[in-house]
Amino acid sequence: MIEAGLRGLRGLLAERLEAAGDLPPEWRKAYDAAPRHVFAPARGWAVPDGGGAGHAIDRDTDPDAWWESVYSDASLITQADDGAGDPATGEGSWTSSLSAPGAVFASLAHLYVHDGQRVLDVGTGTGWTAALLSARLGDDHVTTVEVDPAVADQAAKNLAVSGRSPHLVVGDGALGHAAGAPYDRVHATCGVQRVPWAWVEQTRPGGVIVTPWSPGWAYGHLLRLTVGRDRAVGRLVGSAGYMMMRAQRHPVPGRLGTRPEHRTTPIDPRDVAWDDYGADVAIAALVPGVVSATTSEGDDTMEVRVWDGDGSWATTGYQQGRRGFAVASHGTRRLWDEVADAYLTWVEWGRPARDRYGVTVTAEGQKIWLDTPDRVIGPLSPT
Incomplete structure (x- = not known):
């Protein structure tokens, strides 16, 4: 792929994202500074965002199709079954990916970051989101946490090739990273049923937490919280279908063999x-x-x-x-x-839309509310 062709593919994707409202102007320079292909797997499974059949990608056997998939609005599956499966088959449980660009920038836009702010990035994956944050804020202002050592090792290699060097930590993202606190923003790229209290504790008052929130029923949601004195409060702001944090995966279904x-x-x-x-x-x-x-x-x-x-x-x-x-x-x-x-x-209730719901997180747990935080409709974790 010659450089002019690469610039053309990257530019075309940026134009499509901008036309759809998925690439805010404040993130365009970061997009250009952190080329997505550096973080793409040589082999994997491409899943178009918004629907469509998935397909295998292989840089060696079909480079043209690989480049087209890398610079499309598709998620690229990089790991299956926690490393035991082959992601290029599309089979098994998908456990790590290079997320679709539209979803990535939609989430980053809700951070409302300012120059000089410090961000905790939970779920390093391939390292692309950490690279985008580093390009926007500077390497010293980004801490990224990845639970899987093999995934973290590949992310470190990808980041080095891209010229970015955020602080990469191997550990449980549910615990955050207290040594780097306080953070101005927390950004997660894995779904959670319950927002970890550690994230709230490690965020400055007035700081923002943006995370995929996936309680279990149907598709997930994007949750934006603001941290107060002793709690974090916020609303659901969109859709977000992400792989679950390993510490919070949903239970597997029971066996159907029992007489129903x-x-x-x-x-x-x-x-x-x-x-x-x-x-x-x-x-x-x-x-x-x-x-x-x-x-x-x-x-x-x-x-x-x-x-x-x-x-x-x-x-x-x-x-x-x-x-x-x-x-x-x-x-x-x-x-x-x-x-x-x-x-x-x-x-x-009158069929309230998603944007009328919100979540409050305290040290005791989290609750969901309708319209205002005092109208609690259900606890989603023990209180």
Whole structure:
């Protein structure tokens, strides 16, 4: 790839991101200073942001396709099954990636960083986000934490090639990095069910925390918190589907071999699963511990599976031509009934949109609220 061609690919992606409103002007210089290809895997799996079929990429066997994928708005999977799998197959559990540029810059924009501020970057991954922060603020102002030693080692190599040298720490991002505190900003590139209190403790009053927030039900959300005297308070500001922090991964679903209870539900599962992000937040808050997975084949067939960490589960779905909606469930909780009831509660609230919800984090835990922090609708961790 000649330099002129590379500049063309990088410039075209920047133009597309800017046209979509995903590359703020204050981050354009950082984009140019931290070339994405330096952080891309030689082999991996490309997943277009916003949907579309994934595909393998290999710099050696198909360099043209590799370059096109690197400079597209796609996530590039760099690790599967915590290093035990082959990410280039697209199979297994994806456990590290080079995130899609649009999602990266949307998250960074919510930091509202100023010159001279110090940032804690949680989830180094390939090192690209740390490089962008370093290009924007300076290497000495960025501390980045990665839990996986092999991932951190590759990130260090990538950062060296790019000419960036933030402070790279191998450790549990849930603990932050107290030695570098206080920070003005905390930025996470992994999903959390619960915002770690350590992040709040290590952030200056008035500082900002931006993190993917993934309570378990449906897709994740982007959460922006501001730190006060003894708590952090903020709202959900968008979508964010990221791999979970290893210390907070969701429980795996229970086995379906146990004899289930069978019944029907009057509510169309498509309404519950696909209606609105605001409904997703309400369900997550009102049904503690619920995790979901939805599969579909167009509009003709869909299935929703829900479970918790204590062995309860339920499945339901829609099939064209059937008049009822069958439910199979097992365990001490009737999880689908809880989910459907939470959905109808959201309807009766007037269908509030996602941006009306917020989260308060204290040393005792976190709670979700609607409209104002005093209107708590559900604890999402012990209080």
